[in-house]
Amino acid sequence: MSDSRLARPSVVPYVTAWDSERAGLLGDLVLRRRPQLHIAYADERPDDRDDDGVLIGRISASPGQGRALYREMHVRRQYECMTNLLCQICGEPASENTDGVLFLDWRHRKSPATWPERSLTKMPPLCEPCAVRSIAECPHLANEPTCAAIRTPDPRAWGVSGSLYRPVKGGWYCYPGTAEIPYGDFRLHAMVSSALMVELTNVTRVSVEDLAS
Numbered sequence: 001m002s003d004s005r006l007a008r009p010s011v012v013p014y015v016t017a018w019d020s021e022r023a024g025l026l027g028d029l030v031l032r033r034r035p036q037l038h039i040a041y042a043d044e045r046p047d048d049r050d051d052d053g054v055l056i057g058r059i060s061a062s063p064g065q066g067r068a069l070y071r072e073m074h075v076r077r078q079y080e081c082m083t084n085l086l087c088q089i090c091g092e093p094a095s096e097n098t099d100g101v102l103f104l105d106w107r108h109r110k111s112p113a114t115w116p117e118r119s120l121t122k123m124p125p126l127c128e129p130c131a132v133r134s135i136a137e138c139p140h141l142a143n144e145p146t147c148a149a150i151r152t153p154d155p156r157a158w159g160v161s162g163s164l165y166r167p168v169k170g171g172w173y174c175y176p177g178t179a180e181i182p183y184g185d186f187r188l189h190a191m192v193s194s195a196l197m198v199e200l201t202n203v204t205r206v207s208v209e210d211l212a213s
Contacts, residue, residue, distance in 0.1 A: 021059050022059065024058030093127070101155055122196065162194040164190055
């Protein structure tokens with residue numbers, strides 16, 4: 001049986017990064033010692049940190065210009081959707097009812113045994129029409145049994161994912177891979193965040209048929 005999902009979706013999600021959007025430079029980073037040793041921007045602005053004081057990666061904004069990078073999310077738009085519970089596809093308010101806010105989540109090697117309960121995700125919520133469209137079109141959801149549509153009444157900000165650094169002579173060393181670090185961890189002082197992560201708790205599974213009705 002052939003899979004009807006598209007090689008690329010019919011719309012570009014709001015959180016998608018574009019190749020015209022440029023990330024900040026390592027040369028912009030400095031080490032500050034007050035109030036404690038931490039990584040910072042040389043010309044730091046108030047909006048360079050999230051509500052917990054973690055440095056957010058700088059990137060320009062030019063959505064719609066150039067080529068859409070479907071596998072990447074724009075740092076600021078991801079934060080915006082997670083913080084304000086906006087749909088990752090259309091940028092409008094995500095679906096919310098008495099069971100909570102709507103998310104799509106899929107099992108992976110780091111998922112807890114209780115999945116989807118207590119799952120960690122950096123994928124923002126969705127409105128119902130966009131959730132149905134995503135399930136129908138997204139090639140990454142081809143293995144449906146591992147994907148769950150869920151609602152959670154309290155999507156708690158858990159921490160961040162991004163690049164973990166340490167200063168070295170003449171610059172910075174970036175640890176390989178993407179680090180996922182919870183709020184309250186001392187390593188956040190050396191972190192440049194690329195995504196806000198939430199924990200999905202008290203979840204209720206939702207059927208695709210219910211979303212489409």
